[in-house]
Structures are given as structure tokens and as C-alpha cells.
Amino acid sequence: MWIGFAAGILIIALGIAFENENIIESFMIVGGIIFFAAFIQTFIFYTCPYCGYSLMNVRGGIPEHCPKCGKQLKDG
Ligand SMILES: [Zn+2]
Structure with a gap:
């Protein structure tokens, strides 16, 4: 992730x-989107699937x- x-x-x-100002702007937008998507993905995956x-x-x-509900988070 x-x-x-x-x-x-x-x-x-x-x-x-x-x-180049225009290239920087477009790259910043694309990079920002990828960064934001990665952040959201990390946030979603970093929650307990049982209690959230x-x-x-x-x-x-x-x-x-899980430190809250004690359910197993990893397989094996
Ligand atoms: Zn839990």
C-alpha cells in the first residue's frame, strides 16, 4: 500500500x-489523486474487519x- x-x-x-508551470499543475493533480487514493486505501485496510x-x-x-474486539486479523 x-x-x-x-x-x-x-x-x-x-x-x-x-x-513547466502547466506540466507541474497537471502532474500535481495526477500525483495528488494517486496519493489521495493510496491514503483512502490505507485508511480502509487499516481497520478491523469485525468491529471497524x-x-x-x-x-x-x-x-x-484486534486490540478492541480481540478477533484474529491475520490468517495462519
Ligand atoms: Zn475488532
């Missing part, structure tokens, strides 16, 4: 590298069990 963030930043950086508890504030990625 970090690929989306990287792609968004890369496209924005690429637009700036062209040093946000796992964004849990350090070290997705925990094995």
Missing part, C-alpha cells in the same frame, strides 16, 4: 523536475489480534 504513496510523490517530483476499530494508531503494522 506504500507503493501508492511512493508513486504519488514520484509523479509530483517528476512534474516539478520539468519546471482503526488500526492506524497501532504501531508495527497490523497486529495479529
